[in-house]
Every structure is written in C-alpha cells, then in structure tokens.
Amino acid sequence: MTRHLLKLSDLSAAEAQQIIARAIALKNMRDTSYRPFTGKTLAMIFAKNSTRTRVSFEAGMAKFGGHALFLHSGTTQLGRDEPISDTAKVLSRMVDAIMIRNDSQADQEDLAANSRVPVINGLSELHHPCQLLADMQTWFEHRGNPKGKVAAWIGDGNNVCHSFIEAAVLFDFKLRIATPKGYEADAKIVKAAGAHVEIVHGATFAANGADLIITDTWTSMGQEAETKKRLADFAGYQVDADLMKRAKPDAIFMHCLPAHRGEEVSAEVIDGEQSVIWDEAENRLWAQMALLEFLLGA
Numbered sequence: 001m002t003r004h005l006l007k008l009s010d011l012s013a014a015e016a017q018q019i020i021a022r023a024i025a026l027k028n029m030r031d032t033s034y035r036p037f038t039g040k041t042l043a044m045i046f047a048k049n050s051t052r053t054r055v056s057f058e059a060g061m062a063k064f065g066g067h068a069l070f071l072h073s074g075t076t077q078l079g080r081d082e083p084i085s086d087t088a089k090v091l092s093r094m095v096d097a098i099m100i101r102n103d104s105q106a107d108q109e110d111l112a113a114n115s116r117v118p119v120i121n122g123l124s125e126l127h128h129p130c131q132l133l134a135d136m137q138t139w140f141e142h143r144g145n146p147k148g149k150v151a152a153w154i155g156d157g158n159n160v161c162h163s164f165i166e167a168a169v170l171f172d173f174k175l176r177i178a179t180p181k182g183y184e185a186d187a188k189i190v191k192a193a194g195a196h197v198e199i200v201h202g203a204t205f206a207a208n209g210a211d212l213i214i215t216d217t218w219t220s221m222g223q224e225a226e227t228k229k230r231l232a233d234f235a236g237y238q239v240d241a242d243l244m245k246r247a248k249p250d251a252i253f254m255h256c257l258p259a260h261r262g263e264e265v266s267a268e269v270i271d272g273e274q275s276v277i278w279d280e281a282e283n284r285l286w287a288q289m290a291l292l293e294f295l296l297g298a
C-alpha cells in the first residue's frame, strides 16, 4: 500500500522516531556519494508562497541524486479547474512522489487517494507535518529526547499548532496551548491528543517551567485581510524576554518562520541565545530527506 504523509499522525510513534533518528544520521553523514534518489523525481505543487519548503525539498532531492519539479498550481491545469484526482493519476505515472502546499486538506486527501506514489503535505490550512519533523529533530539535537518534557505553544491555534499537538502524542511530551479567544486549535485534533495537551488561559501559564516555547505568525497565508484585527486580538501573546524568563533557564525557542519581529515574538528572543530557529530551518532538509527515504523505501 502506498504511504502518504498528509498529517503527522499518519505515522506511528515508532516510525516518527525512526525518521528523526535517520534525519540526524543523514545530517551527520559525510558521504557525499550517497545518492538514494538517483533517477527519482519529486513533483512539488505550490498554491501558496514558500521559501523553506520549496528550497529544502529541491536542494535535498538534488543533493541525493534526484530531481524536484516546481509546479505553481496557477500555471498548471489545476489553475484551469482540472480535477485534482485527474492530476494525481497523471503525475503519479511520471514522478516518484508528490508534495503539495495548498489550503485544502480535503483536496490533499483526494490527491493521495488517486495517486500511485506517496503524497506529502507541505502545508495545508489544517496541518504542517514536515515542519514538525524538523522541529522534533531540532529538539532532539539540542536537548535530547522530548519524552516527558513540556512545550508551550503561544499564539494562533493554527496548522503548525495542530501538527505540534500530533507530535506531542507521537513523541510523548506535554503541549500547553495558550491562544486568544476565537483562535483556539481544532477541537477534534485537541481531543484526539488526550492528556498530551493542556489548554491554558494566558501566555504566562503556558510558559511556566516549559522546556520549549513555540509560536507562529499571527496572520497565516490567506488571512492577510484580517491582519489589523489579528494584531489587536493577539495583544498579550508576544513571546518576549519576560515570557521566556517564565520557562526553564535552559528552555529553547522555536518558530517555523517566516517571523514578524515585534508581533508574535520580540527581536530579542528570536535573535537571542535561546533561539534555535536556524537549525530548525536547516533541519527541514534533513528531516524531509529521511521522510522521502522512508516513503520511497530507499
């Protein structure tokens, strides 16, 4: 059966741990002749902007001997209403894997259901699983196994937050979530995580004694018209130096990027000593190559 990664919980805990261990090994490997993807092609469909996701998949495929095809959805026939199921049938006869970034988890599921090759969610309105593979790799590298630790999500209960919730289950840590009213994480995703997730009121309650502090933009792609309202609604949710002081002294700070200094995070924190954002961004490459090895059986 073809495996896909449409959300992090498509993996078992053992598989997720195996992919992270492999990502760390690939990063440390000095063998430049390693070419597991020779002759293989990854099609990347983007309906939204990207820097990290596009470059990490494309550079990773090249590094490991393969090829990545950038397909802006608007300039493919998807932009002229060709059904995504037909697109899946055609692409999967030509390429070895498909990555898609759009704002419809349902369309991604349709794509996967009609594809002979693995489909990877490169971000949807509901999930961002590749980001979490990189984040977990980064947490392991900086502080060891996250099992039993506490992460604090402060800000919007969005796609990245949902994947963090699923990571809490797979990697057995506690995720405390503080969001303003009206920006809560999806109730079904929270419920499925059981005791791994704790919803708290106010950023300081989430940050108290935490091992990891995470946030994301207050205005995700596609929500630009709400920017002004969101800036007002998220007042009190900025991750600043005072909030970081609530966490453990050796706590680290993560952000999937792109970031908005002075909004969801102060410059002092994101550019400060506890921030691991550049490793986190780099790890997109290693974690995704480990994922592709896993999905393609390389």
Ligand code: CP
Pocket: 049, 050, 051, 052, 053, 054, 123, 131, 256, 257, 258
């Ligand atoms: N974090 C992330 O997915 O970045 P891009 O939007 O640049 O791909």
Ligand code: NVA
Pocket: 123, 158, 159, 160, 216, 217, 219, 220, 221, 256, 257, 258
């Ligand atoms: N929540 C953000 C993540 C960007 C990588 C968005 O959806 O725009």
